[in-house]
Amino acid sequence: MTPPFVHFHLPCRLAWGAGVGAILATVLTISLVTGTEPASTRSIADGVFSAAQINRGQKAYENLCARCHGDELGGGEDSPALVDDDFLNNWIGKSFGELVEYTREEMPSDGPGKVTRKQSTDITAYVFSKNDYPAGPGELEPTLDVLNQILITPKK
Numbered sequence: 001m002t003p004p005f006v007h008f009h010l011p012c013r014l015a016w017g018a019g020v021g022a023i024l025a026t027v028l029t030i031s032l033v034t035g036t037e038p039a040s041t042r043s044i045a046d047g048v049f050s051a052a053q054i055n056r057g058q059k060a061y062e063n064l065c066a067r068c069h070g071d072e073l074g075g076g077e078d079s080p081a082l083v084d085d086d087f088l089n090n091w092i093g094k095s096f097g098e099l100v101e102y103t104r105e106e107m108p109s110d111g112p113g114k115v116t117r118k119q120s121t122d123i124t125a126y127v128f129s130k131n132d133y134p135a136g137p138g139e140l141e142p143t144l145d146v147l148n149q150i151l152i153t154p155k156k
């Protein structure tokens with residue numbers, strides 16, 4: 001005799017499958033609509049920028065930033081260091097995108113508005129590499145959608 005709870009009646013299985021599908025679709029829709037990411041946020045400690053980006057960033061940094069922030073990013077007369085805890089603490093908890101946009105909109109402080117988002121992304125990658133954050137295999141795409149998803153976290 002078959003126990004009553006085991007039944008392989010096809011319409012029931014279809015109904016069950018449709019039910020699960022509907023629930024998954026609802027969860028997906030809610031997360032898309034509210035913008036909550038299901039644990040997919042990346043951190044700058046995960047190797048999100050490439051070695052090529054660091055190299056390009058270093059060149060741009062030397063041209064545009066070093067005269068104030070120093071060759072080794074240690075800061076200058078009126079310009080803060082970009083390699084110490086004070087710097088990191090200003091940005092931990094914010095996104096990579098926020099720092100890229102700050103640099104693009106505010107730096108160089110005596111004549112901002114010339115740094116492109118791609119350059120700012122490269123320079124920011126360089127700055128984090130000088131703070132001992134690792135490079136990874138992939139190039140970080142310089143779009144706000146991507147950059148805003150990357151969280152600035154303490155070093156591992």
Ligand code: HEC
Pocket residue numbers: 061064065066067068069078079080081082086087090103107108109110115123
């Ligand atoms: C003319 C000098 C000068 C140049 C050139 C310059 N900066 Fe700055 N930078 C400053 C000053 C001054 C501040 C502090 C601004 C403030 O406190 O409002 C600053 C602040 C910053 C900060 C914030 C630091 C923190 O602790 O939060 C970053 C990041 C930064 N600069 C990056 C850059 C980058 C990248 C470049 C090159 C594209 C650059 N700066 C070029 C003078 C300069």
